[in-house]
Amino acid sequence: MASKNIGIKEDVYERLKAHKRGDESFSETLDRLFEELDSDWRTNAGFLSQQAADDLEAAVEQGSEDIDAAFDEQSRI
Numbered sequence: 001m002a003s004k005n006i007g008i009k010e011d012v013y014e015r016l017k018a019h020k021r022g023d024e025s026f027s028e029t030l031d032r033l034f035e036e037l038d039s040d041w042r043t044n045a046g047f048l049s050q051q052a053a054d055d056l057e058a059a060v061e062q063g064s065e066d067i068d069a070a071f072d073e074q075s076r077i
Helices: 010-019 026-036 050-076
Strands: none
Touching: 010 026
């Protein structure tokens, strides 16, 4: 099985660790937690205010532009 390393904040790690059961791995814990979430996306739709949604959209757009610029810069090196 392939694996990936990810970085998470210390407080998030502690919260995840608190959800672990017995000898469950972190992957198994995450998988269980994701399965426990309602899979119907409409259940959680609308939880952001319009301003928060607009801010998030702008941040994603800016991040995308920053990544494009970084790739362009790297291709010139």
